[in-house]
Amino acid sequence: MSIFKKKKQDRKTGFTKVYMPKKSTSTPTVSRKKKRTLFGYNGKPLKKNRKTFNIERYKKGLVIFLLIVFGLGFLYLSILFITNLRGQKTVDVVTEDVIGLVDIPAFPGSSFLFKDDIDNTSVSTFISSGNSAYKIPDDRKIDDAYEFYKEQLPDKGWAFAISVPMASETMKSGEYWIKENTGLRIYTKYNDIWYETITKQQAESGLADRVQEEIERDLLLANEDAQDLLPDFPWLLKVPIEYVITYSLAPYNNMRTLDMKRLGSNEKLSLTPIDEYQGGGLDTYLDKYVEFKNNNGKEACGIKKTVIAYTPYSTAVRGEVSCNEGLHDVAVFVNPNTGVVYILDTNLMQNPYFEEVLTNLKPQDTTRH
Numbered sequence: 480m481s482i483f484k485k486k487k488q489d490r491k492t493g494f495t496k497v498y499m500p501k502k503s504t505s506t507p508t509v510s511r512k513k514k515r516t517l518f519g520y521n522g523k524p525l526k527k528n529r530k531t532f533n534i535e536r537y538k539k540g541l542v543i544f545l546l547i548v549f550g551l552g553f554l555y556l557s558i559l560f561i562t563n564l565r566g567q568k569t570v571d572v573v574t575e576d577v578i579g580l581v582d583i584p585a586f587p588g589s590s591f592l593f594k595d596d597i598d599n600t601s602v603s604t605f606i607s608s609g610n611s612a613y614k615i616p617d618d619r620k621i622d623d624a625y626e627f628y629k630e631q632l633p634d635k636g637w638a639f640a641i642s643v644p645m646a647s648e649t650m651k652s653g654e655y656w657i658k659e660n661t662g663l664r665i666y667t668k669y670n671d672i673w674y675e676t677i678t679k680q681q682a683e684s685g686l687a688d689r690v691q692e693e694i695e696r697d698l699l700l701a702n703e704d705a706q707d708l709l710p711d712f713p714w715l716l717k718v719p720i721e722y723v724i725t726y727s728l729a730p731y732n733n734m735r736t737l738d739m740k741r742l743g744s745n746e747k748l749s750l751t752p753i754d755e756y757q758g759g760g761l762d763t764y765l766d767k768y769v770e771f772k773n774n775n776g777k778e779a780c781g782i783k784k785t786v787i788a789y790t791p792y793s794t795a796v797r798g799e800v801s802c803n804e805g806l807h808d809v810a811v812f813v814n815p816n817t818g819v820v821y822i823l824d825t826n827l828m829q830n831p832y833f834e835e836v837l838t839n840l841k842p843q844d845t846t847r848h
Contacts, residue, residue, distance in 0.1 A: 577611050577613065577674055578591050578606060578611050579605075579606035579607065579609070579610065579611045579674075580609070580611055580663075580674055580676070582635040582636060582637070582658070583632070583635065583637075583663070583674065584631050584635075585613060586613060586615070586619075586623075586624045586627055586628075586672055587627070588615075588616040588619065589613040589614060589615055589616065589624075589672060590613060590614050591611070591612075591613055591614075592612040592613055592614050592671060593605075593612070593787060596760060599760045599762065602787055604784050604785055604786045605786045605787040608676075608786060609675070609676030610673070610674060610675050610676065610786075610787075611673075611674040612671060612672065612673045612674070612787075613671060613672045613674075614671050614672075615667075615670055615671055615672055620670070621667040621670065621672065624665070624667075624672050625642075625654050625665070628654065628656075628665060629654075632656055635658075636658050636659075637656040637657070637658045637663065638656065638657050638658065639654070639655075639656055640655040640656055640657050640662070640682045640683055641655050641682075641683070641685055642654050642655070643655070643685045647685070648690075649685075649687055649690055650684070650685030650686060650687050650690060651664070651666070651685060651686040651689060651690060652666055653665055653666030653667075654666070655682040655683075655685060656682065657679055657682050657683070659679075660678075660679050661676065661678075661679065662676070662677040662678050662679050662680075662681050662682025662683070663675070663676060663677070663682065664677055664681075664682065664686065668789060692831065692834075693834070695831055705717040705718060705719055705720065706718040706719075706720060706722075706724060708724070708737065709726070712726075712735065712737065712843065713752075713814055713816065713817055713819070713842065713843050714737070714750065714814070714821075714840055714841065714842060714843060715840070715841040715842070715843055716836065716839060716840050716841070717839070718739060719832075721741055721742050721743075722739045722740065722741050722742070722748075722832075723739065723740050723741075723742060724737070724738070724739055725738045725739075725740075726738070729751055729752045729753075730751070730753065730771045731752045731753055731754050731755075731819070732752070732755075734752045734819070735752075736749055736750065736751045736752070737749065737750040737751075741832075745826070745827075746825070746826070746827050746830065746832075747825065747826050747827075748823070748824065748825045748830070748832065748833060748836060749822075749823070749824045749825075750821055750822070750823050750824075750836075750840075751768065751821065751822045751824065752819045752820070752821050753767050753768050753771070753819075753820050753821065753822050754767055754819070754820050755818055755819055755820070756813045756818050756819065756820050760796075761794075761795070761796040761811040761812070761813075761820065762782075762785055762796060762798075762811075764811055764820040764822070765782060765785065765796065765798060765800075765809065765811050765822065766782070768809075768811075768822045768824075769781065769782055769800060772802075779802065779803050780800050780801065780802040780803075780807070781800070781801050781802075782798060782799075782800055782801075783798070783799040783800060783801045783806070784798060784799050785797065785798035785799075786798070788810065790810075790812050790837065790838075790840075791838070791841075792812075792815050792841070792842060793812055793813050793815055794812070795810055795811060795812035795837075796810065796811040796812075797809070797810050798810070798811070799828075800824070802826075804826065805826065805828075806828050807824055807825060807826055807828075808824075808825050808827070808828050808829070808830060808833055809822060809823065809824045809825075810822070810823040810833075810837050811823075814842050815842055816842040816843060816844065817842075823836060823837060823840075
């Protein structure tokens with residue numbers, strides 16, 4: 480055994496140096512997902528290359544949305560308003576009947592046209608003959624009245640007959656109804672409601688017989704040689720050539736009376752100024768006219784009846800006067816230009832030309848109203 484130990488030699492490997500990784504002293508970072516907010520990512524503004532929130536576009540969109548909402552709301556309220564307005568026209572049934580008529584309800588809101596003269600004789604006769612007239616409220620029209628009666632009259636036993644427009648040349652305008660053997664005409668003149676009791680046959684024909692009578696009266700003026708009244712006379716009228724025109728002194732204020740006599744007959748007509756209109760019923764002026772005729776000594780006359788009538792320029796009174804020679808058809812009305820009351824008188828009852836004169840007589844230098 481050797482005294483000295485052999486020194487062990489180190490064997491070299493392929494790696495001459497070995498390096499151990501150093502321990503890192505920094506804190507590792509944790510990757511977190513960025514959150515996007517209204518103003519950017521994690522409070523940081525968005526980069527310019529990304530789409531940004533446009534506040535102006537948002538405001539415009541909000542305004543447009545609100546306008547659409549308000550527009551739809553306004554449209555809805557308008558529809559409700561129109562529906563309620565139409566519903567108001569369908570009025571409740573009223574129990575009050577038209578004055579002078581039975582089973583005919585008065586149109587709601589209307590008022591009797593002659594309520595201030597209800598005690599007048601002519602108004603009483605007008606009502607008792609099966610007629611009446613009412614004023615329509617300012618916010619209603621005759622079509623509203625027609626619709627009202629189409630709803631109410633069938634329940635009262637009335638059957639609808641025909642409806643005649645204003646432009647008809649063969650029938651009288653209005654709505655016609657029938658109940659048993661009685662006819663009823665409802666029509667208008669000056670935005671009012673007129674009621675007329677007629678026969679069943681007249682209701683079925685729309686008063687075609689009355690229109691035919693008017694056509695016959697119009698033929699009287701078809702002659703081209705119709706005469707005019709004097710230029711200074713207070714009235715305008717075309718007079719057929721077969722009538723002789725004369726003028727005489729009137730009982731009032733030295734004015735003139737117009738006298739017309741048809742050639743070859745006893746037919747006579749006169750237009751007489753009787754007094755200045757001072758209010759009251761027109762019947763009183765007819766009394767003055769009859770008194771004048773009686774005092775004049777030609778005839779003994781008395782008033783038989785009077786009824787309310789209308790002319791194109793004013794209200795009037797129609798009546799019958801009984802004289803020695805027979806019945807006279809008369810009309811009393813006021814010249815709106817002079818304020819003088821006139822009496823139109825004919826000695827022939829149901830005289831076609833009397834109706835023509837009453838319809839076509841116009842005040843001098845004035846318009847119809």
